[in-house]
Amino acid sequence: MKITRLRLLGFKSFVEPTELVIEPGLTGVVGPNGCGKSNLLEALRWVMGETSHKSMRAAAMDDVIFAGTTGRPPRNSAEVTIFLDNSARLAPAEFNNSDHLEITRRIEREAGSAYRINGREARARDIKILFEDAATGARSPALVRQGQIAEIVNAKPEQRRRILEDAAGVAGLHSRRHEAELRLKAAEANLERLTDVLGQLN
Ligand code: ATP
Numbered sequence: 001m002k003i004t005r006l007r008l009l010g011f012k013s014f015v016e017p018t019e020l021v022i023e024p025g026l027t028g029v030v031g032p033n034g035c036g037k038s039n040l041l042e043a044l045r046w047v048m049g050e051t052s053h054k055s056m057r058a059a060a061m062d063d064v065i066f067a068g069t070t071g072r073p074p075r076n077s078a079e080v081t082i083f084l085d086n087s088a089r090l091a092p093a094e095f096n097n098s099d100h101l102e103i104t105r106r107i108e109r110e111a112g113s114a115y116r117i118n119g120r121e122a123r124a125r126d127i128k129i130l131f132e133d134a135a136t137g138a139r140s141p142a143l144v145r146q147g148q149i150a151e152i153v154n155a156k157p158e159q160r161r162r163i164l165e166d167a168a169g170v171a172g173l174h175s176r177r178h179e180a181e182l183r184l185k186a187a188e189a190n191l192e193r194l195t196d197v198l199g200q201l202n
Contacts, residue, residue: 001090001101001134003044005083010075011046012039015066038146045143047080047105049115049127055145062109079106084134092130103127125175132172 003022008014013036020040029037042056046064053061068074084091084101091101095117105127107113115122117130152163165171 001088002085003082004085004100005081006040006044006047007081007083008040008043008079010066010078011043011080012036012064012066012078014039014043015072015075041143041145043080044082047082047103048131049105049124051124061107061113065107065109076109077106079104090134092126092133095126095130101130103130125179129172129175132166132175133169 002024005022006020008018008020029040031037038057042050042064046056050056053059053063056064058064065078066075081102081104084103085099086096086101087099089096095101098118100118102116102118103122104116105113106116115124115127117126152160155163162171165174
């Protein structure tokens, strides 16, 4: 799935509605220091489900909302939308009825954030798996943060394997397996309780 557009509203320094068209081929973002280049990459990671405010260079997740400047009041919400070309139908089955996917994450001050896929409410889990299956996501090795190369060089073998698995698009399978294991544990606990109750009845 190709990312075709990114739309920001009230995210960090992008207080005005801003739309970035990502054409096929190489896209470069250039600009003076502090103009918001890293904020753009963070917006991309954030809409794909980033949960760590630290990796957004923020003291709390609310700090991704435009904080105001002299003469411009702060905003109370921020929204980022990513547009994906799904003409190859690579999205999970439940979202595969459309050529285009529009994924939005919106945060309200002190109320947390919520996701929508093509206008319908979605869970963070749906977003995570959708991007993992597409071999990308908030933690994708394709989005290289400052200092990340050194981290990879110094990483332990298991951490490096994780990076390769992310790139190969099998991370979604790990998430599904983890969920299945949790459900299995819950079923086992229920079974145990049932056995106890049956024991008391006999
Ligand atoms: P460099 O080339 O130095 O790495 P850059 O172009 O990557 O810079 P960013 O780090 O993306 O720039 O943007 C930093 C700017 O974003 C700063 O001016 C900072 O004040 C502004 N900024 C960050 N968070 C917010 C926020 N919540 N509200 C308003 N402005 C913000």
